[in-house]
Amino acid sequence: MPPSYDIQRSWEENCLHGPRLDASPPLVPATPMKQFLGLPVRSRLGIAAGLLLNSRWIGPYARLGFDLLTYKTVRSAARPCHPLPNWVFVDDVSPPDGPVVVRTMPADPAQASSSVCFGMPSIAPGEWRPDVRRARQSLESGQLLIVSVVGTPGADPSLEALADDFAHCAAWAAAAGAQVVEANLSCPNVCSAEGTLYHDHQASRLVAERIRAAIGPVPLLLKVGTFASPLALRGFLQTVDGLASGVTLVNCISRPVLRADGQAAFGEAFRMAGVMGRAIHQPAVAAVRAARHCVESDRLGLAIAAVGGVAGVEDIADFFQAGADAVLCGSAPMYMPNLAIEAKMARPDW
Numbered sequence: 001m002p003p004s005y006d007i008q009r010s011w012e013e014n015c016l017h018g019p020r021l022d023a024s025p026p027l028v029p030a031t032p033m034k035q036f037l038g039l040p041v042r043s044r045l046g047i048a049a050g051l052l053l054n055s056r057w058i059g060p061y062a063r064l065g066f067d068l069l070t071y072k073t074v075r076s077a078a079r080p081c082h083p084l085p086n087w088v089f090v091d092d093v094s095p096p097d098g099p100v101v102v103r104t105m106p107a108d109p110a111q112a113s114s115s116v117c118f119g120m121p122s123i124a125p126g127e128w129r130p131d132v133r134r135a136r137q138s139l140e141s142g143q144l145l146i147v148s149v150v151g152t153p154g155a156d157p158s159l160e161a162l163a164d165d166f167a168h169c170a171a172w173a174a175a176a177g178a179q180v181v182e183a184n185l186s187c188p189n190v191c192s193a194e195g196t197l198y199h200d201h202q203a204s205r206l207v208a209e210r211i212r213a214a215i216g217p218v219p220l221l222l223k224v225g226t227f228a229s230p231l232a233l234r235g236f237l238q239t240v241d242g243l244a245s246g247v248t249l250v251n252c253i254s255r256p257v258l259r260a261d262g263q264a265a266f267g268e269a270f271r272m273a274g275v276m277g278r279a280i281h282q283p284a285v286a287a288v289r290a291a292r293h294c295v296e297s298d299r300l301g302l303a304i305a306a307v308g309g310v311a312g313v314e315d316i317a318d319f320f321q322a323g324a325d326a327v328l329c330g331s332a333p334m335y336m337p338n339l340a341i342e343a344k345m346a347r348p349d350w
């Protein structure tokens with residue numbers, strides 16, 4: 001099968017026509033129920049914000065055994081996608097933080113690293129609110145719909161206004177059926193304030209406060225990237241504890257993304273772009289281990305949803321061993337759609 005997302009076509013076309021998936025996939029093994037964020041789930045395995053563009057994508061991936069399904073980040077107003085290319089495979093030629101270079105998809109997809117530059121596009125609330133409802137209706141019991149939201153800086157440049165915009169989206173998402181709301185405080189591919197909010201702990205707290213007031217008891221995850229130091233991570237977790245229910249870490253890691261001729265793959269404005277897949281697995285596991293350490297040592301009430309370079313059962317095991325409460329795949333389900341089925345066969349206890 002070709003990958004489910006067609007990287008040669010626009011994001012809008014993928015929204016309308018995707019995903020490309022096998023019409024008769026293997027059976028999903030039955031698994032005993034567990035809990036995540038206090039809610040009953042068939043497994044603590046899922047898909048992070050990004051690949052599941054809308055309800056057309058959520059239902060089919062839920063039927064492939066992913067049980068925590070994140071509806072791609074949405075905004076309070078429509079936002080177009082950056083021009084193509086939006087998604088390229090890369091070679092990690094200079095780890096851990098030097099440039100990566102565009103290549104074709106590797107023969108072994110488990111080794112794939114890639115980079116995206118979409119700019120957090122969104123359809124209008126008038127479209128996504130009913131679509132979130134459809135997505136929720138497509139899930140079985142024991143599956144959770146997480147809706148990722150982001151605030152958009154507007155005419156009023158204050159942080160208060162941005163926090164209120166986050167809260168607005170969160171309330172709409174919860175009203176439409178989100179069982180969990182995720183606030184995206186990190187995106188390497190936007191140039192405005194919402195892309196790096198998590199570096200400002202007090203700003204993150206304000207956003208979490210406003211969202212909490214807007215959604216009441218609905219669980220709230222905060223999506224973050226990597227931190228400059230263990231101290232910064234610890235400060236963040238301490239600051240949002242009591243407001244957020246958990247953290248999702250990590251988002252893509254920002255690195256120079258170049259073509260073979262040395263030019264920026266997504267154009268000069270986005271020379272630095274988000275890298276994902278194999279190249280970020282070890283840093284993501286380290287971040288989860290450090291977060292678990294803080295949660296234990298400071299007795300914080302935060303769950304940890306781990307993301308970063310999961311492309312096989314061993315990668316998932318790495319995250320659970322590092323202290324994750326749930327494991328999400330970002331890019332791999334695009335070219336490895338049966339990942340949850342394989343994981344459930346190996347480890348029904350996950």
Ligand SMILES: Cc1cc2nc3c(=O)[nH]c(=O)nc-3n(C[C@H](O)[C@H](O)[C@H](O)COP(=O)(O)O)c2cc1C
Nearest residue numbers: 048049050073250251252276277308309329330331
């Ligand atoms: C196509 C695509 C789009 C993404 N868009 C978003 C997004 O809108 N919001 C977000 O929080 N993360 C987004 N991400 C990041 C993923 O949620 C995840 O953090 C990242 O891909 C790392 O996981 P991976 O190494 O398993 O791919 C996107 C990822 C992909 C593959």
